[in-house]
Every structure is written in structure tokens, then in C-alpha cells.
Amino acid sequence: MPGRTKRFIAIAGNIGVGKSTLTGLLAQRLGWQPFYEAVDDNPYLADFYADMTRWSFHSQVFFLSRRLQHHRHILDQPQSAIQDRSVYEDAEIFAANLQRQGRMSERDYATYRSLYEGINLFLPPPDLLVYLRASVPTLTKRIAMRGRAFERDIDPDYLVQLNSLYEAWVTRFTLCPVLTVPADDLDFVWHTPHLELIIQKIEERLSGKEVVRFEVQD
Numbered sequence: 001m002p003g004r005t006k007r008f009i010a011i012a013g014n015i016g017v018g019k020s021t022l023t024g025l026l027a028q029r030l031g032w033q034p035f036y037e038a039v040d041d042n043p044y045l046a047d048f049y050a051d052m053t054r055w056s057f058h059s060q061v062f063f064l065s066r067r068l069q070h071h072r073h074i075l076d077q078p079q080s081a082i083q084d085r086s087v088y089e090d091a092e093i094f095a096a097n098l099q100r101q102g103r104m105s106e107r108d109y110a111t112y113r114s115l116y117e118g119i120n121l122f123l124p125p126p127d128l129l130v131y132l133r134a135s136v137p138t139l140t141k142r143i144a145m146r147g148r149a150f151e152r153d154i155d156p157d158y159l160v161q162l163n164s165l166y167e168a169w170v171t172r173f174t175l176c177p178v179l180t181v182p183a184d185d186l187d188f189v190w191h192t193p194h195l196e197l198i199i200q201k202i203e204e205r206l207s208g209k210e211v212v213r214f215e216v217q218d
Contacts (some may be wrong), residue, residue: 012085052098068087093110093165
């Protein structure tokens with residue numbers, strides 16, 4: 001990465017797409033500080049997957065508060081950093097989908113949205129958003145491989161709905177540059193050239209270059 005300029009990138013994408021894995025790999029290779037999504041310590045998440053309507057507001061507020069803490073910490077510390085899932089996705093994807101499905105009441109959603117928008121006005125964006133795009137078959141395969149009990153019964157239709165919201169959100173997102181990574185085609189865990197390609201494209205995007213396509217090589 002050019003120079004010693006502090007950088008902040010956020011890794012975005014649907015459940016199971018590989019955000020945490022890519023965050024760790026990039027942190028190791030670039031020497032940056034990783035900030036992981038607060039999944040295992042979310043006291044509401046297992047209840048949420050068992051009864052989304054009852055626990056949606058509680059779970060989303062927890063995620064939002066933790067993500068805001070991470071975002072602020074990233075901005076305040078001197079080291080370059082990588083965030084596993086951006087603060088924007090909580091509101092623009094997951095809370096929005098719960099409200100559309102009728103699993104978060106209009107009152108709770110309005111309260112949540114007001115909190116998010118108020119804080120977001122004062123929150124500097126990342127230097128780059130890396131969006132991992134993957135099909136539902138890829139997502140379900142990866143979710144099964146990581147073996148989290150509370151994710152075992154996620155409905156594929158739920159992932160379809162989230163993918164649709166992600167595509168619409170990325171199209172209108174303008175707070176910082178976006179790099180879209182074809183995660184169906186890139187196995188950055190087992191194929192080092194794929195990881196190197198992603199790092200190359202991140203460097204290009206941070207330098208201001210447009211990334212038109214990924215030339216995937218085995």
C-alpha cells in the first residue's frame with residue numbers, strides 16, 4: 001500500500017460471503033488492524049434467529065451500537081484498519097429487510113432509523129468499501145461449512161432478499177469508492193493468487209483508479 005497514509009476500508013456483503021475471513025487475511029498481509037463483526041458476543045442473536053419478530057429491534061440496536069464503537073475507534077487510532085461489515089449495512093440492509101418482512105414494527109424501525117441517521121451525519125466514511133458479491137448457493141455452502149448452530153436453519157429466501165437489498169444499496173452508495181469483488185469466482189482462502197488479485201484491486205481503487213473487471217487466474 002503506497003506510503004504511510006492511514007487507510008480505513010470496510011468489508012461488506014451478505015451472511016456467509018467471507019467478510020471475516022477476508023478481513024483477517026488482509027490484516028495479516030497489509031499489517032492493518034482488524035475490527036471484526038460482533039457476532040459471538042451478541043446476547044440477542046440466538047433468540048433473534050429463533051423469533052425474529054420479537055428480537056429484531058434488540059439485535060439490530062446491539063449491532064449498530066457495536067459497529068459505531070468500532071467505527072469511532074478506527075477513526076481515532078493511528079493505524080490503518082479493516083472493518084468486518086460496515087455500519088451502513090445494519091440499517092440499509094438488515095433493519096430495512098426486517099421492516100419489509102413485518103418482523104420489525106413501524107415504531108421500532110422509525111426509532112432505529114432515526115438513531116442511525118442522526119449519528120451517521122457526524123461519522124466520516126471509510127476510504128473504500130469492498131463489497132463481496134456472491135450467489136445464494138455459494139452463501140448457503142459457506143454458512144454450512146462454518147457450522148454456527150444458530151445459522152443452520154436460515155431460509156435461502158432470506159438470503160435472496162438480502163442480496164437484492166445489497167445490490168440496490170451498492171448502486172446508490174456514494175459516501176466513498178466501492179470495489180465489488182466476485183466472491184463466487186474467487187477462493188481467497190485456498191488460492192493465494194486470488195487474494196493477491198484482491199489486494200491489487202484494493203490498491204488500485206485507493207489510488208483513484210477505476211476497477212472495471214477482475215481477471216481471475218487459478
